[in-house]
Amino acid sequence: MNYFCGINRMKEGTDFEKKHTPFIECPEVVKADEYFEVKVTTGIPHPMEDGHFIQWIELFMSDIYLARVDFTQFMKPEIVFVVKAPSKGHDKFTLKALMRCNLHGIWEYEKEVKVE
Numbered sequence: 001m002n003y004f005c006g007i008n009r010m011k012e013g014t015d016f017e018k019k020h021t022p023f024i025e026c027p028e029v030v031k032a033d034e035y036f037e038v039k040v041t042t043g044i045p046h047p048m049e050d051g052h053f054i055q056w057i058e059l060f061m062s063d064i065y066l067a068r069v070d071f072t073q074f075m076k077p078e079i080v081f082v083v084k085a086p087s088k089g090h091d092k093f094t095l096k097a098l099m100r101c102n103l104h105g106i107w108e109y110e111k112e113v114k115v116e
């Protein structure tokens with residue numbers, strides 16, 4: 001299978017998929033205009049060695065780019081972003097994380113968050 005043909009997503013819940021999916025942990029509901037924490041990490045630890053490692057994680061709110069962190073093989077691919085919730089008038093939004101493995105391509109995960 002060629003993992004570089006597009007963006008990969010969890011389909012069957014295999015350990016391989018869990019190693020490459022950038023799971024998002026954050027509150028289900030956030031307050032408008034307030035900061036909240038968004039943790040992104042794999043479900044199962046991914047190898048971090050010279051020939052095989054996670055290169056970066058990016059975070060988006062809906063399709064708006066928020067931030068990116070680059071990793072070397074000396075790091076654990078885990079990060080906590082502090083994100084500002086949208087202003088009043090938005091009742092929900094989607095957070096999207098992308099993560100790239102140098103051998104297995106880009107993987108995506110999405111989570112919907114409500115605003116109060």
Ligand SMILES: [Fe+2]
Pocket residue numbers: 020046052053101102103104
């Ligand atoms: Fe990998």
